[in-house]
Amino acid sequence: MNMSDDDLSTSKDSNKHKVKKINSHLISRFIAGLLPNFTRFCAFVVAILLLFILIVLFIEAWDAIRINGWSFITSSTWDPVKGIYGALPAIFGTLLTSFLALLIAVPASFGAAIFLSEIAPSKVKNIASFIIEMIAAIPSVIIGLWGIRVLVPFMADFIQPWLSKILGFLPFFSGQPTGYGFLTSSVILAIMIIPIITSMSREVLRSVPNSQREAMLALGATKWETISRVVLPYGNSGLVGAIILGLGRALGETMAVAMVIGNSPNITFDLFSGGMTIATKIASEFGESGGQSRETLIELALVLFVIALLVNVIARLLVWRATKVKTEKG
Amino acid sequence: MMFRFKLFLRKLVNLFMLSLCVLGALIAISVVCIMLGYIVVNGVAFLNLDLITNTSVSAGEQGGGMRNEIIGTIILVMLGSILAVPIGILAGVFLSEFGSPRINSAVRFTADILAGVPSIVVGVFVYSIIVRPMHSFSALAASAALAIVMLPVVARTTEESMRLVPDSLREAALALGITRWRAVVSVAIPGALTGIAAGVMLGVARIAGETAPLLYTALGNNYGFEGLTKPIGAMPMQIYRYAISPDANWQNQAWAGAFMLVMMVLFISLGVRWISSKRKTETNN
Amino acid sequence: MRKKLVSLLSKKSALLLLSAIMMLVYFSGCGSSGNTLYGTGATFPEPLYKKWFTEYEKQNGVRINYEGTGSGSGISAITAGLVDFGASDGILTDQQLADAFDFGGNILSIPMTAGAVAVIYNISGVTGGELILSGQVLADIYEGVIKKWNDTAITDLNPNINLPNQDILVVRRSDSSGTTNIFTNYLSKVSESWLNNVGTGNSVNWPVGLGGEKNGGVAEMVKSQVNSIGYVELAYAVTNNLNYAKILNKSGNAVLPSAATASAAAKGITLPNDMRVMVTDSSDAEAYSIVGFTWVLVYANQKDEIKGKLLVEMLWWAIHQGQEYCEDLYYARLSNEAVAKAEDLIKSISYDGTPLHTG
Numbered sequence: 002m003n004m005s006d007d008d009l010s011t012s013k014d015s016n017k018h019k020v021k022k023i024n025s026h027l028i029s030r031f032i033a034g035l036l037p038n039f040t041r042f043c044a045f046v047v048a049i050l051l052l053f054i055l056i057v058l059f060i061e062a063w064d065a066i067r068i069n070g071w072s073f074i075t076s077s078t079w080d081p082v083k084g085i086y087g088a089l090p091a092i093f094g095t096l097l098t099s100f101l102a103l104l105i106a107v108p109a110s111f112g113a114a115i116f117l118s119e120i121a122p123s124k125v126k127n128i129a130s131f132i133i134e135m136i137a138a139i140p141s142v143i144i145g146l147w148g149i150r151v152l153v154p155f156m157a158d159f160i161q162p163w164l165s166k167i168l169g170f171l172p173f174f175s176g177q178p179t180g181y182g183f184l185t186s187s188v189i190l191a192i193m194i195i196p197i198i199t200s201m202s203r204e205v206l207r208s209v210p211n212s213q214r215e216a217m218l219a220l221g222a223t224k225w226e227t228i229s230r231v232v233l234p235y236g237n238s239g240l241v242g243a244i245i246l247g248l249g250r251a252l253g254e255t256m257a258v259a260m261v262i263g264n265s266p267n268i269t270f271d272l273f274s275g276g277m278t279i280a281t282k283i284a285s286e287f288g289e290s291g292g293q294s295r296e297t298l299i300e301l302a303l304v305l306f307v308i309a310l311l312v313n314v315i316a317r318l319l320v321w322r323a324t325k326v327k328t329e330k331g
Numbered sequence: 332m333m334f335r336f337k338l339f340l341r342k343l344v345n346l347f348m349l350s351l352c353v354l355g356a357l358i359a360i361s362v363v364c365i366m367l368g369y370i371v372v373n374g375v376a377f378l379n380l381d382l383i384t385n386t387s388v389s390a391g392e393q394g395g396g397m398r399n400e401i402i403g404t405i406i407l408v409m410l411g412s413i414l415a416v417p418i419g420i421l422a423g424v425f426l427s428e429f430g431s432p433r434i435n436s437a438v439r440f441t442a443d444i445l446a447g448v449p450s451i452v453v454g455v456f457v458y459s460i461i462v463r464p465m466h467s468f469s470a471l472a473a474s475a476a477l478a479i480v481m482l483p484v485v486a487r488t489t490e491e492s493m494r495l496v497p498d499s500l501r502e503a504a505l506a507l508g509i510t511r512w513r514a515v516v517s518v519a520i521p522g523a524l525t526g527i528a529a530g531v532m533l534g535v536a537r538i539a540g541e542t543a544p545l546l547y548t549a550l551g552n553n554y555g556f557e558g559l560t561k562p563i564g565a566m567p568m569q570i571y572r573y574a575i576s577p578d579a580n581w582q583n584q585a586w587a588g589a590f591m592l593v594m595m596v597l598f599i600s601l602g603v604r605w606i607s608s609k610r611k612t613e614t615n616n
Numbered sequence: 617m618r619k620k621l622v623s624l625l626s627k628k629s630a631l632l633l634l635s636a637i638m639m640l641v642y643f644s645g646c647g648s649s650g651n652t653l654y655g656t657g658a659t660f661p662e663p664l665y666k667k668w669f670t671e672y673e674k675q676n677g678v679r680i681n682y683e684g685t686g687s688g689s690g691i692s693a694i695t696a697g698l699v700d701f702g703a704s705d706g707i708l709t710d711q712q713l714a715d716a717f718d719f720g721g722n723i724l725s726i727p728m729t730a731g732a733v734a735v736i737y738n739i740s741g742v743t744g745g746e747l748i749l750s751g752q753v754l755a756d757i758y759e760g761v762i763k764k765w766n767d768t769a770i771t772d773l774n775p776n777i778n779l780p781n782q783d784i785l786v787v788r789r790s791d792s793s794g795t796t797n798i799f800t801n802y803l804s805k806v807s808e809s810w811l812n813n814v815g816t817g818n819s820v821n822w823p824v825g826l827g828g829e830k831n832g833g834v835a836e837m838v839k840s841q842v843n844s845i846g847y848v849e850l851a852y853a854v855t856n857n858l859n860y861a862k863i864l865n866k867s868g869n870a871v872l873p874s875a876a877t878a879s880a881a882a883k884g885i886t887l888p889n890d891m892r893v894m895v896t897d898s899s900d901a902e903a904y905s906i907v908g909f910t911w912v913l914v915y916a917n918q919k920d921e922i923k924g925k926l927l928v929e930m931l932w933w934a935i936h937q938g939q940e941y942c943e944d945l946y947y948a949r950l951s952n953e954a955v956a957k958a959e960d961l962i963k964s965i966s967y968d969g970t971p972l973h974t975g
Contacts, residue, residue, distance in 0.1 A: 029510055036512040040425035043418045047486050048441040050479065054448065054456045061459050080821055112355015120349060121356075131604070133359050138600045139366070140540020142567045143589040146574040147366050150373075150582070154840070177783055179841055181826060192366075195359050223345035246447075253449025255543045256567075260575060264790030264827030275826045280543075284451050285829060287458075287547055289688025289792035289818070291695050292715055302455045306448065313447040317440065389666040390832065391855035466697040468654075550656065550699075551683045557652055562681065576832035577839050577856045 055310075058303045065296035073300065077268060081290075086297045088304070090266035094183070094276040095305075098258065099251040101187035101272075106195050107244055113195070114202035119228055130203070137196040145260035148189050153180035153261055156188075161273055176273035181263035184272040189257050194247035201246055201320060205239030206232060208324045239323025245316035253309050255280040279305045367593070374590020377583035382591070387553060387569065390578040397588050399555035400569040404592075406556050407470065407549070407565055408539050411477035416531055419482050423489025423527075428515050439490070446483040453479050454544040461548070468550035470563040476544035481534040488533060492526025493519055529603040536599040540592055542567040566592055652679040653926055657690015657703030658794045659831040660731060660849045661910040664945050665703070668938050676933075678926055686830055688792020688818045694913045695719055700923060702913035705731075705794025706818040707892045720919070725911040726961045727891045728934055730882055730948040732873035733798050733906040734853040734860035736838045737845045739765060741778055744859035748773045748870045751806025751863070751897070751905065757784055757845060758803065759810060760824035765843060773864070780843065787837045787846035790827025792818040798908035799847045802896035806905075847906075850874070850946045867901040877904035878948035891957050907948070914965060921967045928972040931962050 066073075069086050076087025117130050136144075157180025164174040176182075209232050217227040233240065263275020264285060279301055287298050381396045388395030422442075426435050457476040462468060496519050504514040520527070550562035551569070566588055573585035655665075662684035669680040685693075687704035694702030695716045708716070708725060716723040735754065737747055749757075753769050756762040762769055766779040789796045797818050804811040814820050828834035831848045835856050838846040850873045853860045862870035871877050880903035881895045897905050912931060918924030935958045939949045950958065963973050 029513070033510055033512045036515065037425070037429040040421045040429060043421035044425040044430070044435075044438045044486075046418055047422045047445065047482055048438045050482070051441045051445045051448070054452070057456055057459055058452070078821065081817075081819065109355045109358045112352040113359045115352040116356040120352060129356060129360060132363050133356075135367070135597065135600070136359075136363050138536060138596050139370075139593055140542070140567055140596065142540065142542040142571045142574070143370065143593055144366070146570060146585055146589050147369055149574055150586075151369050157841075177785060179785060179826065181837075192362055195362075199359065223341050225345040225348040226341065229348070249447050253447070253451070255449060255451045256571060259829075260571075264829070265822070265825065280449055280451050283455065284543060284546060285790055285827075286688075286792065286819075287455060289686050289690075289692055291692040291712070295692070299455060299459070302452045306452045309447055309449055309452075310444060313444050314440075317443055389663060391663065391851075462698065463696060468698055550654070551681075553681050554652060554679055561652070562654060562683075575829055575836060577836035577852070577858075578832070 055303075055306065058299055058306060062296055062300035062303050065293060065300045068293065069297060069300065073297075074304075077266060079266060081294045084293060086294070088279070088282075088297075088301055090268050091277050091279045091282045091301065092304075093268045094262070095252060095278040095280070097183055097270075097276070098187045098190055098262075098278055099248055101183070102190035102194060102251045103244060103248060105187060105191035106198060106247060109191075110195050110198035110243075110247070111202060111240070113199045114206060115228055117199070118203050118206040119224065119232070130200070133199055134196050136192060141193070141254060141256040142260075144189060144193060145257035148185070148257055148261045152189065153185060156180045156185045172270050173272045176269075176271040178273050179263070179275070181261055182273050182275050183262070186258045186262040186276070186278075187272075189261055190251045190254055193254060193257065194250050197250055198243050198247040201243035202236075202240055205236040205243060205320065205323050208239070209235045236323055238319045242316045242319025242321075242323060245312055245319065249309055249312040249316055252312060253280055253305065255284050259284050370586070370590055370593055373583075373586035374593075377587040378590060379587075382584065382587050386555075387564075388580075390576060390581060393580055395580070395584065397566060397569055397584060399553065400564045400566045400588070401591070402555055403470075403549075403552070403564040404539060404566040407474050407477055407545075407563065408535055410470065410474035410559075411481055411538050412531065412535060414474060414478035415481035415485055415534065419485025419530075419534070420489045420527060422482075422486040423491075423493060423530075424515065424520065426486070426490040427493035428519065439487070442483040442486050445479075446487070449543070450476075450480055450541055451543040451546075454547050457544065458547040465560065467560055468548060468562040469560045470549065470556065471559045473545050473549035473563060473565070476548050477538040477541060480541060480544060481538050484534040484537060485530050488530025489523070489527050492523035492530065495526060496522035525606050529606045532599050532603050532606075536596045536603075539599075540567055540596055542571050651922055651926060652681055653701065653923065653930065654681050654699045655690075655701040655703060655912070656683045656685050656693050656699050657913070658687040658705050658910055659684035660687070660705045660793075660795045660798075660908075661703065661729060661947070662831075663851045663855070664729060664942065664947050667941050667945060668934060671941070672930060672933060672938075676929075678930065680930060684830065686789075686791040687794030687797065690913065691716075691792075691818075694723070694915075700914075700927060703728075703910065704818075704913060705908050705910040706797030707894065707911075708913070716913075716915075720915040720917065722916040724914055724916050724961050724965065725890060725892050726914065726931055726935075726958050727909045727911050727950060727954055729939070729942050729950060730878050730895070730907055730909045730954075731946070732850040732875075732878040732881075732904050732948075733795055733802075733847050733908070734850045734858075734873045735845065735847050735863060735906070736835065736853050736858040736860045738838050738842055738859065739780065740842060741780075742859065745862060745872055746774075746777055747859070747861040749861050749863055751802065754863070755803040755807030755810040758786060758788070758823070758825070759807075759813065760786070761809075782843045785841050785844035786825035787828055787834050787841070787844050788822050788825040789819070789830070789834060791829050793830070794818060794908070794910065795831060795847065795849055796820065798894070798896060799906060801894045801908075802906045805897040850878075854946055863905050865901075865903055865905045866897055866899045869901060871902070871904045873904045873906070875943045875946050875948050877902060878907045879951070880904070881907035882909075882948070882951055882954065887953055887957050889957060889960065891954070891961065909954075916964055916966065918965060918967045918972065921972075924965065924967045924972045928962060928965050931965075932959075932973060935959065935962070 073088055077089045078085050078087045117126050157178055161178030168174045213231050214227055217231050259281040262281055264277055265275035267274045267276050283298050283302055290298050385396030386399050453476050457472050461472040500518055501514050504518045545565055545568050551564045552562045570585045570588045573581035665682050673679055687706050690702035690704050691712055693699045697719055765784055766781045771779055800816045800820055804816045828837045831852045834846045835848050835852045838844045862872050865871050880900045881898040883900050885895055895907050935955050942949045965972050
């Protein structure tokens with residue numbers, strides 16, 4: 002209460018001022034108690050939301066889960082009229098396209114990450130990493146638009162016929178080259194996950210201490226030997242984590258894939274064939290479903306949710322561990 | 332001799348592998364450039380004032396625009412931000428200022444996982460808890476879905492920005508006799524403000540382009556915004572509908588709309604980058 | 617830093633102000649949004665409905681927002697009460713009727729128009745209207761039994777056309793569709809194998825084919841893929857300059873789909889009171905074989921008096937004045953008999969026991 006000492010006004014004013022001071026002190030105490038609790042509440046909202054989504058989906062899908070049973074995952078028949086629901090084509094498509102997408106994206110991403118982290122001079126580094134990250138900013142539906150209008154005709158007119166000619170004996174490239182289908186979807190997915198794998202891998206590589214690199218160079222190793230024998234193994238688990246993070250992203254991608262995959266319940270390794278993924282099936286059929294078929298689609302959403310959850314958890318753990326290790330070993 | 336040969340081999344391998352890496356980077360970069368190139372070229376070709384001033388027309392007709400959808404996107408993004416930003420910022424504040432290490436890493440973890448939930452699942456979730464009980468597609472449901480997508484982004488970037496504010500500032504404030512909460516509100520938060528703003532803008536850029544959460548919450552509306560509890564249209568949804576149609580006029584508008592959306596999103600991302608780089612030079616000073 | 621904070625805040629508040637002004641301006645020009653009717657469903661009649669609702673708004677100032685999302689979506693939306701009316705070209709199944717009844721009581725299917733499902737194709741060198749197909753051949757193509765364009769079954773029907781030795785790319789719907797319902801209903805009537813293996817419905821277990829979303833998606837795929845075949849509502853085929861085939865009807869005539877041949881399909885078929893009837897494979901000599909009605913789905917008991925009245929008036933207009941617009945857009949006008957039945961259905965829509973249609 003030192004303020005009243007400086008106060009040159011009358012005693013009445015200083016009383017008012019004292020009351021004001023007490024009030025503001027009380028308010029301050031109030032907010033001091035409120036702020037941490039209020040922010041804690043908000044933080045928990047974020048945390049609980051995840052759980053809430055899980056619970057709601059589970060409740061909505063419960064009837065379908067009970068009725069459909071295990072054949073949901075093993076059967077290919079999706080017949081709303083007869084009430085038989087098998088999601089195998091969707092699950093197959095999701096796994097196939099994600100795997101292929103990784104196959105295409107990982108080499109490019111790792112190459113880009115190594116380039117950005119080990120090779121590029123800093124000016125180039127900034128521009129290049131910015132450009133690569135731009136893909137992540139482009140909305141999925143616009144990539145899908147580019148996919149339908151540009152990539153599909155390109156695949157149909159050039160890539161697929163070429164693959165048919167050269168590798169047509171393989172079961173992968175034996176179908177009709179329509180431009181839609183598993184292969185095109187995988188390419189689109191690969192494009193979409195390159196930025197995230199690249200930037201995560203860069204983080205991991207960046208956390209490899211320079212002392213390791215310097216030691217290798219001191220021993221007379223070439224740059225590549227440094228990278229391949231020390232840097233990459235050092236960031237091992239983190240790199241795996243980056244890949245899995247990309248997988249997580251690929252699993253949930255909906256719009257761009259829906260526009261180029263051809264929406265057919267095919268289970269085949271013919272990459273030119275049309276197919277579907279869990280996400281595209283939900284997206285294309287949810288609006289028209291009612292009763293049991295709606296609940297089954299929610300069951301499907303639950304399956305996707307859980308898969309994406311598990312994949313992301315594993316990925317985050319790996320990346321977190323890898324980048325944490327750096328601060329310990331220094 | 333062997334040594335020189337081996338050295339030559341090693342150098343060759345080195346050159347080869349490093350070139351592959353450069354190739355990888357080039358592939359990634361060229362894909363972006365090709366994609367953006369098509370969007371820019373096609374978008375600009377069909378970009379005209381009609382897009383912003385006219386409402387949509389049926390297939391087979393000429394002209395028309397996306398006015399109501401543009402407004403719809405702006406409204407949904409604003410509403411989504413109103414829902415997500417306060418909660419997200421406060422959650423980020425909590426993660427950085429209060430709580431305990433264990434609770435905080437758990438919350439942080441779930442926030443990161445929430446960010447990875449496929450947005451179609453979010454749409455299905457909001458359909459179940461808002462659209463069905465309300466018996467209506469609505470702007471409210473659509474913005475709730477977008478808010479859920481935006482929330483973890485804002486929370487995490489807020490937390491990270493606040494962490495960048497050096498503890499010395501907080502300690503100095505406390506040493507001056509300022510209460511803890513004042514130190515947070517008047518010192519730490521303002522210090523992180525540019526970072527927080529960057530995070531919010533990132534969230535905005537993210538949800539402006541989202542389509543899947545809107546499919547079963549917004550429906551679409553030819554008459555623009557008719558109220559929180561009424562259906563609403565948005566650019567990404569309209570682009571999707573136009574893109575899969577055979578109508579040439581619609582397809583052109585899809586490109587033009589895509590161009591607008593991408594430019595907006597890129598502009599925001601550039602802004603974020605600019606802000607972060609300014610912030611870095613600031614904290615360095 | 618203070619300066620930055622101030623400038624940032626002032627930028628933010630400027631932005632806020634700007635958007636507030638924008639919204640104010642927009643709302644003031646918004647007009648009465650109090651009672652827009654919302655409907656969703658079939659893409660089959662969408663070109664016609666969009667025309668209707670634009671005209672209706674001009675004449676009566678009532679807004680009707682219709683989104684073409686597919687018959688299945690229309691049915692499920694009205695069943696969950698998410699819209700004021702649904703639209704479908706597939707008859708509601710008993711299960712769907714029951715589900716709707718659970719929500720809001722009796723649901724009515726009011727016919728609006730009839731349309732033809734055109735079989736579109738993209739074969740180089742073959743022009744529009746040249747190709748002739750029979751129901752059996754069509755079913756076999758869609759079952760994957762006939763795989764190539766120069767299969768004898770097809771060349772027998774088309775001796776004067778040079779059909780390529782190429783695989784047929786079959787395109788069908790990926791979403792739940794009334795157009796599919798009409799199409800599969802026809803195939804079930806003309807092919808025993810189709811009836812047993814696949815059947816009829818808004819969505820079926822397609823043996824082969826790429827899935828396109830909505831009528832537009834199928835049209836788009838056929839347009840861009842050579843050697844493809846698909847089925848869309850006639851309006852989509854015409855406005856997109858797609859080639860469509862003549863189908864051999866029950867009387868043996870090769871008929872091209874049109875508003876006239878679609879009208880002929882309903883001739884001689886007794887129309888039930890609830891108008892839930894399919895008119896495929898007509899025995900009329902001039903009729904096109906793949907034709908169907910399209911219905912608007914509304915509840916007989918309306919929960920909102922004002923909306924109910926608006927709905928009823930709009931429907932009344934549609935089956936009378938609205939029919940003027942049908943033929944220009946390649947849809948068939950409702951016959952007098954169909955209009956009479958539709959009028960009865962509309963008259964039975966009520967609020968709180970009182971019929972909503974007056975006069």
